[in-house]
Amino acid sequence: MSDLAASAIDLCRALVRRPSVTPDDAGAQDVLEARLKAAGFATDRIVFSESGTPDIQNLYARIGTSAPHLVFAGHTDVVPPGNAASWRFDPFSAELSEGAIYGRGVADMKGAIAAFAAAAIGFVQRSGTGKGSISLLITGDEEGPAINGTKKLLRFAQERGARFDHCILGEPTNPDALGEMIKIGRRGSLNGTLRVKGRQGHVAYPQRAKNPIPQLVRLIEALIAAPLDAGTAHFDASNLEIVSVDVGNLAFNIIPAEAHARFNIRFNDLWTPETLAAELRKRARAAAEDADYELRFEPCNALAFLMPPDGFTDLLRAAIEKHTGRKPSLSTSGGTSDARFIRAYCPVVEFGLVGATMHMIDEHAAVKDIEVLTAIYSTLLEDYFSF
Template sequence: MSDIAASAIDLCRALVQCPSVTPEDAGAQGVLEKRLRAAGFKTHPIVFSQEGTPDVANLYARFGEGSPHFVFAGHTDVVPPGAAASWRFDPFSAELADGAIFGRGVADMKGAIAAFAAAACAFAERGGAGRGSISLLITGDEEGPAINGTEKLLRWAYERGERFDHCLVGEPTNPDALGQMIKIGRRGSLNGTLTVKGRQGHVAYPQRAINPVPHLVRLIGALIAAPLDSGTAHFDASNLEIVSVDVANPAFNVIPAEAQARFNIRFNDLWTPETLSAELHARIEAARRGADYLMRFEPCNALAFLTAPDRFTDLVCAAIERHTGRRPSLSTSGGTSDARFIRAYCPVVEFGLAGATMHMIDECAPVKDIRTLTAIYATLLEDYFSSVP
C-alpha cells in the first residue's frame, strides 16, 4: 500500500501544479490520462462545446470488460485562488509543509482524484480486469456552469453502450476529519426572482405614484412566513433564502418604478421545481392585494435525489471504518454536485477528503489523509468486486 499511496501523493502534486481554473484545463487531464494509460486504461479525452459557453475538456477512461462496472467520478477544475500574495505558498506550487500539501484544488478535489486513480491503477495492474470494469469520469466543468461537463459526458458514454452499476464521486464530504460522512443524496436547488411593478413619482406626492416596495415586502413575507416542510427521513427541511432585494434607486425623493427580490430554495425529495413553483405562486396570490408582480424561475438541473442505503453503501462505510476507525454518517447536506447527473444512470455516493479548507486561501490536505483515502478506495475496489454481483 505504501507504493500506491506514494503514487497518489505524486499524482496529487502534479495535478495541483496545473492551474486548471474553470474552464481552463491547463494540462491537468493530460497528467491523469498519462498515468491511466500506463496502467492499461483505454482513455477518451473529449471536448464539449455549446454556443455562449466555454469549451470544456473531459476525460473518460475504462479498464476491463463486462460487469460489475464501477465508476469513480470527479472534476479537475478549481475555483480561482484569489490574491496569490495572500497565500502562504504559491497556490499552484503544491508545496509540502507541516505534513500537508498546499494548493488550490487539493481538497476539492484533486487529492481524491489522485487517490482513486492510484487505487484503480494498482487494482488494474494486479489483474482486476478479470473481475469486471473500472471507469473514471472526469470533467473540467463542475465549478463552472456545468453545461459542457459531466451531464454531456454521461450521455456520450451511454450512447456508446457504457452501462454503470455503481459510482463514487470524490467530493470533499467530511466536515473536519476523514471518515465522518458520506453523501447518499443531495438537496435540489431552485433560483427565483420576484419583481413588483409600481409607478415612479415624487415622494412628496405619493397619491400620484405607486410604491412597489411595501408590496414587495409583503410578498416576501408571504414566501417565508411558513416552512415549506419539516424534512424527511434522510433530508432536512427545505429552505428558502432571500439573497437580494433591489430597487436600483439612488435618490431619496423618488418613489421607484420597480422593486425586485431574488431567492434560492434548497429543497428535499418532497418537491420538484414544478410543485415548488406552484406552491410559491399560491402563497403570492394569497397575499397579492392588488400588487402587479411577476415571479420567474431559472432553469433547474439540480433535483433532489437519494441513493437508498443498501449493500453498496454498507461496503463504502465498511472500507472507511476499517481505515479510519469511524463509522461515517449518511448525509444529504451541503450544496449540489455532479452526482445529481450521475444518479440518472446508476446509484451514486460521495466520499472524499475533509472540506474544511476548500475554496479558501491556503487550501490544503494532510498527506496522511490522502494516503488513508487511497487505502479506503483500494479496499472498496477489492470488496466491491468480491461481493457485488
C-alpha cells in the same frame, strides 16, 4: 508511506499545479490521462460545446470489458483562488507544509481524484483486468454551469456501450475528519426572482407615485413566513434564502419604479421544481393585494434525490471503518454535485476528503488523509470485485 500512497500524493501535487479554473483545463486532464494510459487504461478526451457556453475538456478512461463495472467520478476544474497575495503559498504551487498540501482544488477535489486514480492503477497492477471494469469519468465543468460536462460525458459513455453498476463520486463529504460522512443523496436547488413594478416619482409627492418596495417586502414575507416542510427521514427541511434585494436607485429623492428580490431554495424529496413553484405562487397570490408583480423561476437541473443504502454502501462503510475507525453517517446535506446526473445511470454515493477549507483562501488537505483515502478506495476495489 507506501508506494501507493506516494503515487497518490505525487499525482495530487501535479494536478494542483495546473491552474484549471473553470473553463480552462490548463493541462490537468493531460496529467491524469498520462498516468492512466501508462497503466493500460483506454482513454477518450472529449470537448463538449454548446452555443453561449464555454468549450469544456472531459476525460473518460476505462480498463476491462466485463461486468461488474465500477466508475469513479470527479472534476478537475476549480474555483478562482481570489487574491493570490492573501494565500500562505502560491495557490497553484501545491506546497507541502506541516503535513498538508496547500493549493486551490486540493480538497475539492484533486486530492480525491489522485487517490482513486492511484487506487485503481494499483488494483490493476495487482489483480489484472479480468474481474470486471473500472472507469474514471472526469469533467472540467462541475464548478461552472455544468452544461458541457458530466451530463454529456455520461451520454457519451452510454452510446459507446458502457453500462455502469455503481459509482463513487470523490466530492469532499467530510465536515471535520476523514470517515465522518458518506453522501447518499442531495437536496434540489431552485432559483427564483420576485419583481414588483411601481410608479416612479418625487419623494415629496408620494401621492403621484407608487412605491414598489413595501409591496416587495410584503411578498417576501409571504414567501418565507411559513416553513416549506419539516424535513424527512433522510433530508433536512427545505429552506428558502433571499440572496439579493435591489431597486437600482442611487438617489434619495426618487421613489423607484421597480424593485426585485432574488432567492434560492434548497429542497428535499417532498418537492419537485414544479410543485415548489406552485406553492410559492399560491403564497404570493394570497398576499399580493394590488401589487403588480412577477414571480419567475430559473430552469432547474438539480432535483432532490436519494440513493437507498445497499450492499455497495455497506462495502464503502466497512472500508472507511477499517482505515479510520469511524462509522460514517449517511447524509444528504450540502450543495449540489454531479451525482444529480449520475444517479440516472447507476447507484451513486459520494465520499472524499475533508471539505472544511474548500473554496477558501489557503485551501489544503492533510497528506495523511490523502494516504488513508487512497487505502479506502483500494480496499473498496478489492472487496467490490470479490463479492
